[in-house]
Structure formats: structure tokens, C-alpha cells
Amino acid sequence: MYGSTNGNFDEVFQNSNLTLEDLLDEEFVVTEFKRMNPRLSRFLNDDVKILRLIDYVIVVPPPDADAKTGRKFPMVAADLLATDSPVILDHFFRGSHPTVSQTSREDLSDQKSAFDEGDENKEDEKTPTESQFQKLPEEKEFEMQFHMEQTEDKLRCLNRFFSFLEAKPETLNETLAGYFEKVFTMLVYKATEDLCE
Numbered sequence: 001m002y003g004s005t006n007g008n009f010d011e012v013f014q015n016s017n018l019t020l021e022d023l024l025d026e027e028f029v030v031t032e033f034k035r036m037n038p039r040l041s042r043f044l045n046d047d048v049k050i051l052r053l054i055d056y057v058i059v060v061p062p063p064d065a066d067a068k069t070g071r072k073f074p075m076v077a078a079d080l081l082a083t084d085s086p087v088i089l090d091h092f093f094r095g096s097h098p099t100v101s102q103t104s105r106e107d108l109s110d111q112k113s114a115f116d117e118g119d120e121n122k123e124d125e126k127t128p129t130e131s132q133f134q135k136l137p138e139e140k141e142f143e144m145q146f147h148m149e150q151t152e153d154k155l156r157c158l159n160r161f162f163s164f165l166e167a168k169p170e171t172l173n174e175t176l177a178g179y180f181e182k183v184f185t186m187l188v189y190k191a192t193e194d195l196c197e
Contacts, residue, residue, distance in 0.1 A: 002067070009028050009032050009037065009040075013039050013043070018043070020052055020053070021073065023043070023044075023071075023159055024056075024076045024077060025068060029080070030080060030083070031080045032079055034083050034085070041085070041087050041164075044080070045087050046088075047156065047157065048080075050088070050091040050157050051156070051160055053077040053080055053101070054077075054157060054161050055160075056078075057077050057078050057081060057164075057176060057180060057183060058163065060173045060176065061074070073101050074175070074176065074179060075179070076177035077179075078182050078183055082185070082186045083186070084186060084190045089190065089191055091157045091193055092157050092158050092161070092187065092191070093155075093158065111158075160181065161180075162178070164177075164180050
């Protein structure tokens with residue numbers, strides 16, 4: 001469908017104001033993405049851009065949309081999302097921007113380990129005071145908050161994608177439903193375990 005690779009494809013990145021739509025309008029963008037073109041992969045390796053690709057697949061274009069916005073861009077977006085590129089799978093299932101720094105989490109873990117283990121050479125060490133125990137619920141709350149925020153961020157793109165199913169049957173767009181099915185099929189075949197978690 002997209003023909004052979006265009007050796008001049010990377011010239012598109014010379015445009016300092018390059019937009020996602022500029023790339024969607026490029027003839028060989030899907031072929032280059034399947035070939036893991038490094039510059040293209042880096043450009044698309046961004047939650048905002050992946051979410052916009054998803055929106056092209058699940059959001060009905062306005063009635064006055066031009067041919068590119070209403071037909072070409074959704075089709076190309078679906079083709080990009082339906083590749084088994086690590087970039088796509090990573091944004092669907094692992095996320096790229098943790099809401100809590102790994103350093104903060106490790107610091108908390110180190111503090112908790114030090115408190116739990118104590119000093120093995122001091123047999124006469126006193127039992128931790130009540131004020132020390134009061135820190136444990138705070139640590140637990142922090143860990144729970146971290147897990148919830150990380151999970152929410154991790155599934156951000158996946159949740160947006162599946163929001164398509166929340167539409168009433170009578171309002172479903174058949175063309176977009178076909179694009180949704182195409183991407184969903186890829187997810188089922190390439191990331192079955194992640195999808196079922």
C-alpha cells in the first residue's frame with residue numbers, strides 16, 4: 001500500500017516545525033515506522049503524540065473536516081498503531097513518564113529496610129516507640145499512592161483507546177470501528193498477557 005522505502009524520508013525532519021499531521025501526510029511513514037526508522041521512532045515516542053494518534057482512530061471527525069483530517073489521517077494513524085513497534089507497545093502497557101521519581105521510591109525503601117532490620121549486634125535494643133510506628137501508615141499510604149499513580153499513567157493510552165467502546169451502538173462510526181478492530185487485533189496477538197492483566 002505504501003510502496004517501497006523512500007531514501008529521502010528523513011528530509012522531513014529538517015523542518016523545525018514538524019507536526020504529527022505533517023508525518024501522517026507522508027507517503028512512506030508507515031513503511032519507515034515498520035523499519036524502525038530511528039528519527040521517526042524518537043519523534044513518535046511521546047505520550048501526547050500517541051494519544052493524538054489514538055484520537056484519530058476513535059474520535060469521529062467533524063462534519064466539515066477536510067479529506068486528510070476526516071479520512072487519510074485516521075487511516076494512517078490506525079496503520080501506525082497497528083504495527084508491533086516497541087514504541088507503540090511501550091506506551092500502551094508500560095508508560096514513559098512515571099509520576100514519582102524512582103529515586104524517591106528507592107529512598108523510601110531504604111529507610112523502611114533500615115527501620116525493619118535494625119542493628120543485629122544490639123540485642124538489648126529497645127522496642128520501637130509508638131511515634132516510630134506512626135510512620136508506617138504514612139509509608140504504606142505513599143506506596144499505595146505511588147502504585148495508583150503509576151498504574152494510571154501506565155494505562156493512560158490503553159484507557160483512552162478502549163474508551164471507544166463506551167459509545168452507544170447507534171452512534172458508532174463503522175469506519176473507525178474497523179480501525180479500532182485493527183489495532184485491537186495487534187494488541188491481542190502481540191501483548192496478550194499485558195492486555196489480560
